[in-house]
Amino acid sequence: MxxxxxxxxxxxxxxxxxxxxxxxxxxxxxxxxxxxxxxxxxxxxxxxxxxxxxxxxGKAALLDFVATTTRDAFLALLPPEPDPKYNARDQLHREVQAYHDSLRDQPELAVCFAQLSQAAASNPELAQTLADFTKNWCGRYCKIMTFGRDQGVFRPNLDPFAAALMVTGALTAFAQHGPGGLAHFWPVYSEIERSLLACRPVSA
Incomplete structure (x- = not known):
């Protein structure tokens, strides 16, 4: 006890x-x-x-503990698992909103991920924990891209995995700037979103 x-x-x-x-x-x-x-x-x-x-x-256990609890703290901020029954554009926005809010309200999560990634080069177990997390997080975006393509919301020739990497790669760049560096977060996302959407005929 x-x-x-x-x-x-x-x-x-x-x-x-x-x-x-x-x-x-x-x-x-x-x-x-x-x-x-x-x-x-x-x-x-x-x-x-x-x-x-x-x-x-000890120190090794502490490092692993930080990695898993930081991962779990971040995942707890995300919206429900992507669902093909719902509009993919709305789901993508909620996913991005959750990430934005984590950078604004709990910036230490992103800082920890960045620091842990450096240590992972010499720590195979830590590297695997981070790789699994990144794969699963990116996988959420990939699902949304696939749903959106099937719904006709996103371009029919969209590559879901490449699109997921584009979104997560671009937006995670804001993590290093802290809460005060988010001024261009939504303008960048808006440009990315426009590149994903299916072309619609312009009304006369």
Whole structure:
């Protein structure tokens, strides 16, 4: 059973783990991945190192924990799974809106992903976690592109996978600029969207 610090009342295990995840992401966002140490995270949460080790065994486990919890925190912000029953253009906009809002409201998520991607070069397990996440996230866009092409909303010659890469690649570029660098986010998206739409005859 978890031992709590004298300065803290009993906190449920999942709540404590969420506190640790948030502290770790904030530490990375402020000081970079090199600052991610178990003691630094424990100090930020306000717990002793033994309490942290009850949840996270060491530095390697902490890195994996940050990767999975950052992924899950981002996925929790996304709209429901793409569905062919609904208008693909609307679904695409909701997907993009969710990503925009994550950059605006929780920029530390994007910063963590960027920092973790650098560390993945020497960490095969971390690289696989990030690769699976990227594949699944891009896959959501690919589904929407396919639905839109079948609905006649998007161009009939659209390549769904290439289009998904175009959208995610262009918009993730805004992650490095932080919340203050989103002024051109929607103009860029609007240009991309226009390139996807099926041509419609102009009314006389």
């Amino acid at each position: 978890e031992k709590t610090d004298k300065t803290h009342p009993y906190i449920r295990k999942h709540e404590r783990r969420e506190m640790i995840a948030q502290a770790a992401r904030q530490l990375i966002a402020e000081q970079g991945l090199a600052a991610l140490r178990t003691r630094a995270v424990a100090d930020r949460v306000g717990i002793n190192i033994s309490t942290l080790h009850f949840h996270i065994s």
